[in-house]
Amino acid sequence: MQTIIIGSGNVAYHLVKAFKQNNIEIHQIFGRNKAELLKISTEFNIPFSTNQLEDAELYIIAVSDSAVENVSELIKNENALVAHTSGSLPMEILKGNYRKASFYPLQTFSKTKNLDYSKIPFFIEAENQIDEKSLFELASIISENVETSDYERRxxxxxxxxxxxxxxxxxxxxxxxxxxxxxxxxxxxxxxxxxxxxxxxxxxxxxxxxxxxxxxxxxxxxxxxxxxxxxxxxxxxxxxxxxxxxxxx
Amino acid sequence: MQTIIIGSGNVAYHLVKAFKQNNIEIHQIFGRNKAELLKISTEFNIPFSTNQLEDAELYIIAVSDSAVENVSELIKNENALVAHTSGSLPMEILKGNYRKASFYPLQTFSKTKNLDYSKIPFFIEAENQIDEKSLFELASIISENVETSDYERRxxxxxxxxxxxxxxxxxxxxxxxxxxxxxxxxxxxxxxxxxxxxxxxxxxxxxxxxxxxxxxxxxxxxxxxxxxxxxxxxxxxxxxxxxxxxxxx
Missing domain, CATH: 1.10.1040.20 (ProC-like, C-terminal domain)
Structure with a gap:
């Protein structure tokens, strides 16, 4: 699945790292903070952009809760699956005519701190079962501890x-x-x-x-x-x- | 140094265990709770009593803060060194004509939980330097992390x-x-x-x-x-x- 990660903060950084460690390709990292994107891009050898969001099958929005809605409007690809990583937002916060999901890693992230991703619980929700299954499988590559969870539970x-x-x-x-x-x-x-x-x-x-x-x-x-x-x-x-x-x- | 440990709670249990693991002899364990004393006595093969406090060079009082003063009055041996294990009591709480000290292990103790005693900080205080040195050396057999500390600091x-x-x-x-x-x-x-x-x-x-x-x-x-x-x-x-x-x- 061609994947773009949006964001350059602690969660985005560690998702990129977890994906790379498990040989999951990332097509692009996208965000506003050029300095942080450049660091991640350099460390993991992934293209980045602050203005040109590429086409992809999956977009994972790993930005602060308050920015998720605005960021989600940038995605115009109606064939995509878009997931946020927030514990406290419903899927419906995502504003676009794409398929919506949540991909929530339960952990406290700091960029300077290494993590064993295999232990992190991931909580998955999607609008349809096929997407839920594919996100579940994606998370299962990273972690031994993946569950589905609706918004109430999350x-x-x-x-x-x-x-x-x-x-x-x-x-x-x-x-x-x-x-x-x-x-x-x-x-x-x-x-x-x-x-x-x-x-x-x-x-x-x-x-x-x-x-x-x-x-x-x-x-x-x-x-x-x-x-x-x-x-x-x-x-x-x-x-x-x-x-x-x-x-x- | 002939040593008696007074008490049968979490701290007493773990002090006995730490001493035994490091081949420090315990002359007796003494307290009120016969059932608990019997368990410790059986596990570590040490004599216990609920009424006959033996003579010893060192008494370590590992009972709840509120019981320390009363327990300390049971020790009639004026040649002894008596230490409590409390973080929040002065040495002067000990009521007797013996030499007074504090032997405070900074840890949370539960009987059912094994501990690596070598990492526990011990804070030592005594009325004279010779006693302070001997308690420091005793604690140093158990732990790599021993300091002197007066009551204010403790x-x-x-x-x-x-x-x-x-x-x-x-x-x-x-x-x-x-x-x-x-x-x-x-x-x-x-x-x-x-x-x-x-x-x-x-x-x-x-x-x-x-x-x-x-x-x-x-x-x-x-x-x-x-x-x-x-x-x-x-x-x-x-x-x-x-x-x-x-x-x-």
Missing amino acids: KYIHLTAVFACNFVNHLFARAKEISDSQDLDFNYFIPLIDETVEKIHHLEPKSAQTGPAVRGDERVLKLHEELITDEEHLKIYQLMNESIKKMYQ | KYIHLTAVFACNFVNHLFARAKEISDSQDLDFNYFIPLIDETVEKIHHLEPKSAQTGPAVRGDERVLKLHEELITDEEHLKIYQLMNESIKKMYQ
């Missing part, structure tokens, strides 16, 4: 991911502010963080809970509140502890 | 750990509630969670942030709020997003 997958990834990373960032404030090396906490995650490979997160709130240790909770000088830290501290207490009461 | 280490471990695990538990509510297999999210943590081995957590809040994607934030039916989930969702926005504004 929205909840994305919401869960925000809790389990985006919020978790933010806690790491806030934790680092605390350790930085005392000149503590954040590397002290890496084995703890690794183990926190390793645990939930084997235990239900609810059963793996430790810490003062689940023990009901009010002395430590009060001690910590006295240590915290940052208003945002205190809000997080209090809300998370209240939530833990409620879960186990 | 409190902040513990506070950071609560954000980076206890709160993170709670987010996993809340995320699982969301995925369970839609019959989504939580295993879908394991590669995402693994990568979220793998990233901060290489990137500053602040630079690794992804998700709708850091992108300022108000449409997705609103969409998610409409999906959330649980009051606790909504409070966490809103507070974490506000905190992310403030960090990057």
Whole structure:
């Protein structure tokens, strides 16, 4: 299937890389950001353009959610299949007389970070079964973990991911502010963080809970509140502890 | 050094195991919970007691914070060194005419989960340099990562750990509630969670942030709020997003 990837951000970069690693040809990468497109084009030896979108059988739109609709209007090829990569957009956001689909990789992507694509779950949706099957097969070349999923389900997958990834990373960032404030090396906490995650490979997160709130240790909770000088830290501290207490009461 | 470990919970269990794995002899394990002591005693072939605390050179008190003071009063041996394992207690909580210390392993412990003890940071404090040196050497047999740390520093280490471990695990538990509510297999999210943590081995957590809040994607934030039916989930969702926005504004 002749394929064009639209976008030059983290998701586009890693899709291109995953495709190339698995010998799936990419006909063109297309987008607005010439500098980023040039980098990807050079690294993977793929033609790019900022203004001339080539003809293809499949277009994968890997741009920010807010840009998907506008970008989708650039595709005039009515014989094409067009898929977006968003967890929180319906297929109908795609505006054109082509066949519509969604091709959603559940992962957090940073350009500088290598990934094992075989483990990434892909969630596929298409307007017809033939397209669904072909996208399923395409994703299956990259990943061992491919499912079909409609928009309703995809929205909840994305919401869960925000809790389990985006919020978790933010806690790491806030934790680092605390350790930085005392000149503590954040590397002290890496084995703890690794183990926190390793645990939930084997235990239900609810059963793996430790810490003062689940023990009901009010002395430590009060001690910590006295240590915290940052208003945002205190809000997080209090809300998370209240939530833990409620879960186990 | 003839050593007794007091306690039969998660920390006591793993200290006993770490000591045994490194051929450090334990003279006795002592505590209130006979069933748990018996299990540890049987697994590691160490005498236990619930009422007859033997004489030893070193007592390590690995019980819950709220029990440390009372337990410390049971030790009548004035020639002993007594260390607690708490991140949030001063040495002075120990009530007896013996030499006092702290022996704090920074990790989250569950009995059913194996651990690589060599990676666990230990933070040591003692009233005199000789005791500090001997506890440092003891911890160094178990771990490659031993530091001295006074109470002020230890409190902040513990506070950071609560954000980076206890709160993170709670987010996993809340995320699982969301995925369970839609019959989504939580295993879908394991590669995402693994990568979220793998990233901060290489990137500053602040630079690794992804998700709708850091992108300022108000449409997705609103969409998610409409999906959330649980009051606790909504409070966490809103507070974490506000905190992310403030960090990057």
